[in-house]
Amino acid sequence: MIRAGIVGGTGYTGVELLRLLLPHPEVEVAVITSRAEAGQRVDAHFPNLRGYGDLCYTPPDLAELDTLDVVFFATPHGVAMDHAPGLLAKGVRVIDLGADFRLADAGLFARWYGMAHRAPEALAEARYGLPEYYRKQVGEARLVANPGCYPTAVILGFAPLLAEGLLEDGGLIADCKSGVSGAGRAARVDLIFPEVADSVNAYGVSGHRHRPEIEAVLSDIRGSGLELQFTPHLMPMIRGIHATLYGQLRRPLSDAALQDLFARRYAGEPFVDVMPFGSHPATRSVRGANVCRIALHQPRPGRVVILSVIDNLVKGAAGQAVQNMNRMFSLPEEMGLAHIALLP
Amino acid sequence: MIRAGIVGGTGYTGVELLRLLLPHPEVEVAVITSRAEAGQRVDAHFPNLRGYGDLCYTPPDLAELDTLDVVFFATPHGVAMDHAPGLLAKGVRVIDLGADFRLADAGLFARWYGMAHRAPEALAEARYGLPEYYRKQVGEARLVANPGCYPTAVILGFAPLLAEGLLEDGGLIADCKSGVSGAGRAARVDLIFPEVADSVNAYGVSGHRHRPEIEAVLSDIRGSGLELQFTPHLMPMIRGIHATLYGQLRRPLSDAALQDLFARRYAGEPFVDVMPFGSHPATRSVRGANVCRIALHQPRPGRVVILSVIDNLVKGAAGQAVQNMNRMFSLPEEMGLAHIALLP
Amino acid sequence: MIRAGIVGGTGYTGVELLRLLLPHPEVEVAVITSRAEAGQRVDAHFPNLRGYGDLCYTPPDLAELDTLDVVFFATPHGVAMDHAPGLLAKGVRVIDLGADFRLADAGLFARWYGMAHRAPEALAEARYGLPEYYRKQVGEARLVANPGCYPTAVILGFAPLLAEGLLEDGGLIADCKSGVSGAGRAARVDLIFPEVADSVNAYGVSGHRHRPEIEAVLSDIRGSGLELQFTPHLMPMIRGIHATLYGQLRRPLSDAALQDLFARRYAGEPFVDVMPFGSHPATRSVRGANVCRIALHQPRPGRVVILSVIDNLVKGAAGQAVQNMNRMFSLPEEMGLAHIALLP
Amino acid sequence: MIRAGIVGGTGYTGVELLRLLLPHPEVEVAVITSRAEAGQRVDAHFPNLRGYGDLCYTPPDLAELDTLDVVFFATPHGVAMDHAPGLLAKGVRVIDLGADFRLADAGLFARWYGMAHRAPEALAEARYGLPEYYRKQVGEARLVANPGCYPTAVILGFAPLLAEGLLEDGGLIADCKSGVSGAGRAARVDLIFPEVADSVNAYGVSGHRHRPEIEAVLSDIRGSGLELQFTPHLMPMIRGIHATLYGQLRRPLSDAALQDLFARRYAGEPFVDVMPFGSHPATRSVRGANVCRIALHQPRPGRVVILSVIDNLVKGAAGQAVQNMNRMFSLPEEMGLAHIALLP
Structure with missing residues (x-):
């Protein structure tokens, strides 16, 4: 089982990650962090998850994240770049659903996001998580930038x-x-x-x-x-x-x-x-x-x-992140992603 | 594997049955009928199903339905009552998502639906498919009236x-x-x-x-x-x-x-x-x-x-129908029904 | 011409008052206040008003409000009660679209709104602005509590x-x-x-x-x-x-x-x-x-x-307020309120 | 007063024409036709119009339309072309909200609308009712093609x-x-x-x-x-x-x-x-x-x-039609069109 963590789990990509990961046969969501909601049950926040475990939000705790296999960042830009290098150093794989590692050019990042990039080495090793075009790179990556x-x-x-x-x-x-x-x-x-x-x-x-x-x-x-x-x-x-x-x-x-x-x-x-x-x-x-x-x-x-x-929220965010995770951990890319679209 | 048929598969309960049954581990959808769309691919009609098989609509054919294990009627009232007795006689179980067998009192049915009930014997053996209150009856039923x-x-x-x-x-x-x-x-x-x-x-x-x-x-x-x-x-x-x-x-x-x-x-x-x-x-x-x-x-x-x-469309129709089917075939009631609600 | 003011003009009842009052044949909207938007054009905020004058938000200024004929409060509860008594003393009529004067019983107000009523005399003379049941009282009122x-x-x-x-x-x-x-x-x-x-x-x-x-x-x-x-x-x-x-x-x-x-x-x-x-x-x-x-x-x-x-927003707020104003100023109750509903 | 008729008054452009014309100070809506709803009150069909007169649908009657000053066609293509020539001959002005007279080239019309044009002379004299570019022509027109x-x-x-x-x-x-x-x-x-x-x-x-x-x-x-x-x-x-x-x-x-x-x-x-x-x-x-x-x-x-x-439905249909009518009858172009947009 892959032990996964989600940093910033109160937004829409967070709840969508949970919808996909909680039933994923090879994943255990061990940690989901939120400073604001720490101590609260996740399903009190997102009642669609009632009946799928008793996960609670915890405050971000690096020591705990360090023990995981993979950490998903579902955070605004500027957060993942501060934590990714440390996690990578501990052998934790990182998938950033935010924008920190999408632009390989740090100057371009600074211009469009209004802040200097604070993790240029991590940026250099990040791979763009669009498996249809970067399948091999994703498979070998420790750090994946999930596309916008x-x-x-x-x-x-x-x-x-x-x-x-x-x-x-x-x-x-x-x-x-x-x-x-x-x-x-x-x-x-x-x-x-x-x-x-x-x-x-x-x-x-x-x-x-x-x-x-x-x-x-x-x-x-x-x-x-x-x-x-x-x-x-x-x-x-x-x-x-x-x-x-x-x-x-x-x-x-x-x-x-x-x-x-x-x-x-x-x-x-x-x-x-x-x-x-x-x-x-x-x-x-x-x-x-x-x-x-x-x-x-x-x-x-x-x-x-x-x-x-x-x-x-799926192919444009959480679903693609799980697809990337599957790839990074050598699982079948479709695993846990067989949902038929809801129509009507 | 349960060989299932759907009569009247172009409406919302039809497509929802497919969403639930196509990935169901113990069911094969063998037939889906539609007079109007006969010969057409189901996923041409409902593109959310693209990639989940090549089911095509067929005209209703009793001989073919007779070979199945279970037939779901996703039809307006007045249809299931004409076909259920024949199917039951052949040992096919029937789940009617329409209204034909919901009112045990044929007079009440006639008053509210504006037509005489044409299958009173079947009506007598029909069970109301609300497992939370009629679990035992559903388990033994050959004909289930799926609740409104x-x-x-x-x-x-x-x-x-x-x-x-x-x-x-x-x-x-x-x-x-x-x-x-x-x-x-x-x-x-x-x-x-x-x-x-x-x-x-x-x-x-x-x-x-x-x-x-x-x-x-x-x-x-x-x-x-x-x-x-x-x-x-x-x-x-x-x-x-x-x-x-x-x-x-x-x-x-x-x-x-x-x-x-x-x-x-x-x-x-x-x-x-x-x-x-x-x-x-x-x-x-x-x-x-x-x-x-x-x-x-x-x-x-x-x-x-x-x-x-x-x-x-789920607990109010297709999902409950699958829940009833699971019960009728002694499968775990939750089988194929573990979808987490889509929020937002 | 009635010179009217609106206190708190950045919410929905504010813009709706403007939609009704700007074309009203007997009203001139002389003042619209907003602390946050002071100096901004109203139609920069609500572009549907472009072409209907160049009204700008001003900071709330009691001296200016004192010169008006009527002031509408489109504010959260607790605001109108602080300003109404002064305005009434200057002969300005007041229509409160908030809740400050709806409950004649100050104790009831305190219980439900979590604050003591700070203008009990004004409360005593306020009339409930539902003309269909309090037409005479509204006609004679200086202070009208517009219903919820x-x-x-x-x-x-x-x-x-x-x-x-x-x-x-x-x-x-x-x-x-x-x-x-x-x-x-x-x-x-x-x-x-x-x-x-x-x-x-x-x-x-x-x-x-x-x-x-x-x-x-x-x-x-x-x-x-x-x-x-x-x-x-x-x-x-x-x-x-x-x-x-x-x-x-x-x-x-x-x-x-x-x-x-x-x-x-x-x-x-x-x-x-x-x-x-x-x-x-x-x-x-x-x-x-x-x-x-x-x-x-x-x-x-x-x-x-x-x-x-x-x-x-109309009969439930701004429209009823204009109806009350018409009544208070002895104008035909329908004046400026002949809009046909938008369907579809 | 301009005596106006509407042919085909049960669709959205029809009800929108009524919303604009019923309060228009220079227009009396004398006739509104509908074969299907003949005899029915218009406000039974469109309850937003309750309180604005007792107009009833009548079957299309050319003799009656002939007595009007202007007829609006709010019909599918192919209807106005059959009636416009006769009305023009009687001195009735025509505004077609459909497509019959929008394409000056009859061949182009036939290609895109799948029918030959049956009123080529009328087509030749029709003017495109976009006053911002064809103001003079609209002012002199007897027949206006209201733009799509x-x-x-x-x-x-x-x-x-x-x-x-x-x-x-x-x-x-x-x-x-x-x-x-x-x-x-x-x-x-x-x-x-x-x-x-x-x-x-x-x-x-x-x-x-x-x-x-x-x-x-x-x-x-x-x-x-x-x-x-x-x-x-x-x-x-x-x-x-x-x-x-x-x-x-x-x-x-x-x-x-x-x-x-x-x-x-x-x-x-x-x-x-x-x-x-x-x-x-x-x-x-x-x-x-x-x-x-x-x-x-x-x-x-x-x-x-x-x-x-x-x-x-307004600048894209009924409002532009009224604007054209105003122009054709030498009224101020804005007359009856001063509605402030409904926001929110």
Whole structure:
């Protein structure tokens, strides 16, 4: 059994990790920390967990975390970087669901997150936890940076074409729509129901922290630098990301060839579903499931539209973290992740 | 392996049965019928099922159903009654998620459903599939009437007090709030999003088919006839029933005694969760899970308020049906039903 | 022109007052205060107001408020009571949309609001601003306590029967469902979209501040003390209250007689709509409008169910406040309140 | 007084026309037709209208329509074209809220709407009812084609830059998000609440009827043909369109110059609101109001993102129709359209 800990267990990625890890056949959740809720039962906080054990929050205690096999950080940025090096030194593997290790370039991190990176050595050994593109690296990693939710949907959608050098520079656009849980479980007026329900708006159009992450990873996959436009929108829904991706082909490609390229790239991938050409995946088709569904369109020759949907809390966060954990511990990647999406 | 069939698999109880049965370790879904969708893949209809087999809809075929171990009817009332007797004669067990066998009194059925009952012998042997109160009968049954969604929530909430003779006649009120999926997957103008979203209304206040079902079962549990008021409301949510139950105690009972009565009654029940006294269960705490959460209040001495929540598609329909099937086939009642509710 | 001020203009009742008062033909909104937003344009905060003047928030300034004709308090309880006496002394009329003057009994106020009442003289002269029952008093009042949202819906629904002595004591139940805006515009985790959407729960079942208000006013209308059970529920909708009211008739009354009683009582009332017997009013039918729609049911002889719906921010708050203001200044009660509800 | 008729008054544009026309100071709604609901009161169908007259549906009767000053068609395509010529011959002005007269090219109409145009002369004299660009023509028109909802939002957003020749060909993208009321009030399974709520999906990505309309009008405004990509998405909200528009500048333009261009273009327009540069308009800021709010972004030099929001039923349908009517009858364009958006 893998003895796992969760640091920062009162947010949405925390409860989602518990939903996935508590029934996981090879994991025992030994510790879940929260300074604010220390001593409280986890299921008093999240009543959906009633009946699944008597886990209580504890204050963060390094000595205790040091004894574990793996620690998940479900914390705001700036926390994991302070604790990861010590844990690694003790042989504990670390999966950070926050942003501390996603940008390999510490300068880029400083610019977008407004703080210097305090663990550059750890950063250097961190691996980007998108198994579909970094499976080998994840398998050998001690420290995994779990991708952001938007980046997961965008990268999985764009990468097959970019990896083959098939898209023009300059016209890449990711118009993304997210459910509100992506903003976290925070006491913010702009997130309360009457502010968000029955309405749609864009945000961060001039710049969002997930853009440099997407650009860096896609540049790495393609093998040369690229820029894209990224526009996030807030939707009146709880979970889900819908990425609508626009690109211009460098050379003509039939619909069938396009479809074939994606089908081949993701054949055998347990968590990427290439739907029939011309489909319109709905975010509800992945609600609660660790899957990314992708559909392709070519409304006019050369103009490709890729639709990519995930559940931001599963394939976009906790599910992908468990997938990475499975990989790091040489378990079957699907273990504990066989949930069918809840529809309706 | 139990070879199971689903008749009428294009509605919400149908897809929910598939979500639960496809991963069930002792079940093989051999047949799913739909006249309208015959020949179509089930996952073309319900893309959440993509990756879980290649089941296709078939036209209803009695000869094929006859070979199965169990058939679930997820059909409007009036269908199961025509097919159940034949299946029973062939040794096939039947679980009807519709209303055909819920009212033991054929006259009552005719009055509320506007049609004569065409299978009175089958009706006579049908057992009401609420294992918490009819466990033994379900275990021996060949034909189970799966309870209605409202009745499940109301009966589980009221029954402990009524069984002990602790509530006055005459003041029993069940004020119930339901998500829209309870109305089924039907092309009705009054169910489209702009008609239902961001609004609340009551319906069927003067009379609803679930009232006689509740009254009959609670009368049976108490051992004498009773009447209650039942007011259903439509909520702008997908799944969930919240029953707010009012009763007047016949004799003083402390909060602790009240709590103790429920705790003892449901101790050991895997799918009924008695929360701490004074709790306020939210329907989202049971979303996707086969559980009924109950909380007790006594705002003024003698005035009891019982809050009871379920997911109408799980404990209120498909989950309870699987629970009944497990029981009928002597499997552990929890088998295949360990889903943690999806929160948020 | 009436020169009006709004104290506490950053919440939902504040913006709703502006929506109603800015186009009001006899009102000029001269001042709107907010300590936190002082100096900011109101329409930067509430962009729906763009194009309707250049009002800015100012810090609360008593000298300025003293020059006005009327001041609306859209503040948490405890604020209006400190300022009302001074304003009244200067001849300024006061309408408090908060709770400070709703409970005539200062002891009751202290018990439910956890603070001593600091303006008992003002409390003594305050009038309860439900024009349908206190029209004359409101017309003569200098200080009006605008009713709570739940009390408005419940009182308008129960009062016609209680005033005639037609309901039994002891079985009065108000099961109420409210949109989230009723909780105000506050940075609270339990109000954010992912906590509230697609879910329903009760709250305050053991005791809610609106219960003593309802009991006091209905007792006054009936002429003798009464108790009722009050259960509020939170709905995943922005605006709206749906009150489902239960009572037991003291003597038989036909459906027609029941309907007639309400029709006669509210004939001529511009803001109470008695719908045909057996109707099911939806909250969306009053969205944005200053109206209470009521429908009657008698599912079994003697068992009356009254459905009463309002928009909590209009007839339940700002609209009723404007109605009261019209009355206090001898304007037609309907002035500035002719909005048709937004449906869908 | 203008005597107005509405043909097809049971859908959402019909009820919205009534909400705007019933209180309009210069309009009397003399006729509203519906074959299906003939004889029924309009407010039995739409209870928000209770208290605003006793209009009843009548069967369509040409003789009666002939006596009116203006007829609004709120019908599916193919209806207005059969009746408009006769009405025009009688001197009745016609405003078609459907699609029959939006595409000046009858061949284009036939291709996208699957039927030959049966009134080519009327089509030739029809004017496109977007007063911000065709004010003079609307003022002189006898027959106005009210724009589609998506086209209104997209054209108002793109036109200022295109009219000045400032955008590159080839990279124009309109990624649009719509509330469900845009699909009309139809009994369709795919529109019921459980199918649409808490989910997002694109539709018609390969081709949507509003694309040729947008392309034709923008080509006309620019003075030369253009193509754009148009991707509509269905949002879990009742009303509202959010258009996210992407373009590449032909020559560098500072943010201030960009802002100035829009500010000048729409100065004096009562129903277009250019927000401060870098704003993020939410659809709720226009809920129920006849306004288009626009905000500009330039995330990277030359890459322009224009956000444009409307209420699809108001500025996207009924409100714009009333605006056109005002213009056709030489009334102030704002008359009867001063509603402040409902927020929250």
